[in-house]
Amino acid sequence: MEAVKRALNRISVEQIKLELLGNAYNSSSTFLGRLDPRTLLVWYIFFAIVPWFVYNRTVLLGMFAIMVVTTILSRVSPYILFILCLGLISQVGWLFLLSLFFGGGIESLLPMLTLTLKLSVISLASITVFSSLDPERLSDGLSSLGVPDVFAFSLSYGYRILPTLLEEFHQILLSFRLRGQRPLRHGLIYWRTATYYLRIIVLVFYPLMLNTAKRSRTTIEALETRGFTYGLNNPKVKKLKLAYLKMKISDWCFLSGSTVYIALLFWFGNQYPNLLY
Amino acid sequence: MRKTVLELNGVTFTYPGAEQPVLRDVSLQLKQGDFTAVIGSNGSGKSTLCKCFNGLIPHYYTGDFSGEVIVSGQSAEGRTVAELSRTMGYVYQDFENQLVRPTVIDDVSFTPLNYGFADYKERGERALELTGLSEVRDEFVWQLSGGQKHLLALAGSLAMDPEVLVIDEPVAQLDPQHAREIYEILRRLNVEHGKTIVVIEHHAEFIADYCQNVILMDNGSIRWQKPVREALSSVSELLELGIYPPDVTRAAWMLNPNPLSVQEQYPMNPEEGRSYFISQHRAVEDNNCSMFKDKLCLVEESAEQKKEAVVQMEGVGLSYRTIHRTLHPVLKDVQLELKRGESIALIGNNGAGKSSLMKLIAGIAKPSGGTVHVKGTLINGLPAERLSGIASYVFQNPEEMFIEDCVRKEIAYYLKARKVPDMDERVENMLQSFRLGELAERDARLLSGGQQRRVSLAIGAAVRPAVMLLDEPTANLDISTKQELVKVLETLRSHVETVVIATHDMQLVAEWASRIIVMHQGQIIADGSKEDIFADEQLLRRAGLAQTQLMELSRVLGLPRICCTLEDFIVSAELQKEEVTHHGSC
Numbered sequence: 100m101e102a103v104k105r106a107l108n109r110i111s112v113e114q115i116k117l118e119l120l121g122n123a124y125n126s127s128s129t130f131l132g133r134l135d136p137r138t139l140l141v142w143y144i145f146f147a148i149v150p151w152f153v154y155n156r157t158v159l160l161g162m163f164a165i166m167v168v169t170t171i172l173s174r175v176s177p178y179i180l181f182i183l184c185l186g187l188i189s190q191v192g193w194l195f196l197l198s199l200f201f202g203g204g205i206e207s208l209l210p211m212l213t214l215t216l217k218l219s220v221i222s223l224a225s226i227t228v229f230s231s232l233d234p235e236r237l238s239d240g241l242s243s244l245g246v247p248d249v250f251a252f253s254l255s256y257g258y259r260i261l262p263t264l265l266e267e268f269h270q271i272l273l274s275f276r277l278r279g280q281r282p283l284r285h286g287l288i289y290w291r292t293a294t295y296y297l298r299i300i301v302l303v304f305y306p307l308m309l310n311t312a313k314r315s316r317t318t319i320e321a322l323e324t325r326g327f328t329y330g331l332n333n334p335k336v337k338k339l340k341l342a343y344l345k346m347k348i349s350d351w352c353f354l355s356g357s358t359v360y361i362a363l364l365f366w367f368g369n370q371y372p373n374l375l376y
Numbered sequence: 377m378r379k380t381v382l383e384l385n386g387v388t389f390t391y392p393g394a395e396q397p398v399l400r401d402v403s404l405q406l407k408q409g410d411f412t413a414v415i416g417s418n419g420s421g422k423s424t425l426c427k428c429f430n431g432l433i434p435h436y437y438t439g440d441f442s443g444e445v446i447v448s449g450q451s452a453e454g455r456t457v458a459e460l461s462r463t464m465g466y467v468y469q470d471f472e473n474q475l476v477r478p479t480v481i482d483d484v485s486f487t488p489l490n491y492g493f494a495d496y497k498e499r500g501e502r503a504l505e506l507t508g509l510s511e512v513r514d515e516f517v518w519q520l521s522g523g524q525k526h527l528l529a530l531a532g533s534l535a536m537d538p539e540v541l542v543i544d545e546p547v548a549q550l551d552p553q554h555a556r557e558i559y560e561i562l563r564r565l566n567v568e569h570g571k572t573i574v575v576i577e578h579h580a581e582f583i584a585d586y587c588q589n590v591i592l593m594d595n596g597s598i599r600w601q602k603p604v605r606e607a608l609s610s611v612s613e614l615l616e617l618g619i620y621p622p623d624v625t626r627a628a629w630m631l632n633p634n635p636l637s638v639q640e641q642y643p644m645n646p647e648e649g650r651s652y653f654i655s656q657h658r659a660v661e662d663n664n665c666s667m668f669k670d671k672l673c674l675v676e677e678s679a680e681q682k683k684e685a686v687v688q689m690e691g692v693g694l695s696y697r698t699i700h701r702t703l704h705p706v707l708k709d710v711q712l713e714l715k716r717g718e719s720i721a722l723i724g725n726n727g728a729g730k731s732s733l734m735k736l737i738a739g740i741a742k743p744s745g746g747t748v749h750v751k752g753t754l755i756n757g758l759p760a761e762r763l764s765g766i767a768s769y770v771f772q773n774p775e776e777m778f779i780e781d782c783v784r785k786e787i788a789y790y791l792k793a794r795k796v797p798d799m800d801e802r803v804e805n806m807l808q809s810f811r812l813g814e815l816a817e818r819d820a821r822l823l824s825g826g827q828q829r830r831v832s833l834a835i836g837a838a839v840r841p842a843v844m845l846l847d848e849p850t851a852n853l854d855i856s857t858k859q860e861l862v863k864v865l866e867t868l869r870s871h872v873e874t875v876v877i878a879t880h881d882m883q884l885v886a887e888w889a890s891r892i893i894v895m896h897q898g899q900i901i902a903d904g905s906k907e908d909i910f911a912d913e914q915l916l917r918r919a920g921l922a923q924t925q926l927m928e929l930s931r932v933l934g935l936p937r938i939c940c941t942l943e944d945f946i947v948s949a950e951l952q953k954e955e956v957t958h959h960g961s962c
Contacts, residue, residue: 117697124478124516235478259478262518270776273740273760277769278779278835280793281761302779309821310775317473324430324466325476325532329458330490339496340489 112269131231136240138350146224158368166223234258275299382406387443416593431460465533469544503535551880552922584644618856623925624649646928687714692746721885722878724895725920730878734845738769768841774832784816810834826857837871886940
């Protein structure tokens, strides 16, 4: 119990904010972070879709291996990996319990492993790409691949406003706490305290939304006075904005390297489809 | 003849759904190179007027609009906001919501980029240079201080090299020295770069020092547009509308309220005040009053020592973690004792650690070293819920305290959570004390700035805490609302043992505080009575503060002591006058 308490103590809104922002914006230092956003997006599209249609476990395992490598290369925050593992384990555990309930046994674990492998490949690909792309480059990448500019802008704005929102969330949460009353007894396995906190966390969102709605009026006006709509209808502006995007040699190497690896993997997988189990 | 950059002819505007027009038959002209202040009480239509300049009205707010706006010689009719904004920069009062990009350089070049200028980066860099932000060019916007954000919003408009700059309340949240810096920048833009500048401003000292013209708005129409000296000399007219001319001007008016001839006008700053008052009362001599005052202070102090300590801080330090995973110290080894019944003002420049110190007392932040006791309870690391009866913290932004849907429920929230038996009575009492009776059923978010502030104070006071901590309670309030707040603070005294206010507002400090604590770079550099602190000019400058006009005036006039309030000054001045005539008669 003490250990849980200590761990919980470490999780504060401030901490989450730093972790999130650090993860989002501190990415240009890695190899993947220096690649062109379009390269990463194209690469991601492949690994987000293809695994769903692959049932060859050797191929999946090979994909998993390359994902592990890219994840390490992109220096993902341990927090995020922790959350991913938690998700995967609980997913499998839950399904396994369910299968036991319906008369399954240990052997039902194997097919689930295939699903887990797919999910891991896709999740790791997402983590790799999104922690290597800061929101700005992601938005520019999407915009150059033809996604509507308003969407691309709102993505980058969403991140810009995130710290402000978190800050305000924190303040409102404090208001609730400073004026509220925590249950006097913790209850069995802290259920009273836990319910209390979960409840106010949900309640915080209402004032937060109202305040944000009020504030966004200025933002929208300001966008107008800062020529945003003018720029939207002007293709020259888009060109100017994206002029910095360039496919470099490293981009081509990365893409061709991945292609060769995947091609070899499929060939190898066809030869030995049951390498693992 | 200077070019007319902006002209309004008979503009009348009604917001959709409103019965009364917010602007009635407004006509005005701005010439190139003007530096104009728009003044008027809350709700007189100042912001609405400025929103006509760049077409936000009538294009963005589609209400009933009649009249004509002419920008640079062309009618604004049929031109879009974006088009008009090319030559007109607008900095909002809530400027933070105007910054839409993550980094400083991105934000500043956002506007020129949208207009398709190939040299948008260079334009951004130039604007950063003009506002002195070049050093933070690669920082993220949320890492900037309030003052820097304001400068960034200004830079964002400057990047377009506009002819006209409209700034809504340029200095509302800044300490006096930073406020002056902003105005110095505006002056440079005005004088060296020939920009036309329009500010909406409540602080008459700044108008006196920097502006050339004043537009007075009253109930949606322009009452007059006058040169600054003439404008500020209309003291009685301004006071009627709840606008306070500079203290020096008011002092001169109080001593000589007869209407003046056109040549002879009231002084606007301490320098002018000196020659004015000296010529009025001839030479003023020093006298021996100060010795008498020293004795008085001693008596007070010995009485003070007997009082019970409410807050005790020993060797307290606090550090924050930054995004780069380094520790940033904000408080270093703070020793402090606050006693019962004190009215404490916590002053110092932006980022000196005032808010952090208060958060430690309120138990919101946990010290990284040392101990904090409030009423004998050690509060390091106690959950916030356990503390609130001891200390209550009123946020700088009242909106962050609003968690219910009407004022009554806001005040009752704490009492209800604790099932206080006489809850209804206490809530009613609070509503009465803070004059919120009529607003009790309204949503606090929709009230005016001054009303919101009162609600936030009532929320804090309902807790009946031993210490009440207020963070910048007068920020963004116009002067008459502020005067009202000072009265509300008096109300607080009867509900709370000790009140601590962190503020930049020297006038508030002068009128209200009994003890002043000066902070600088995370440490307490001075702690004493008003007289001690305000007399030490060097100390104030070091802490990023400035003397109020009255203090400066009493210094340059050589009055026996530094006067803090206008009444104080008048009494001293009258005394001096009598003495002079007395001397004369002997």
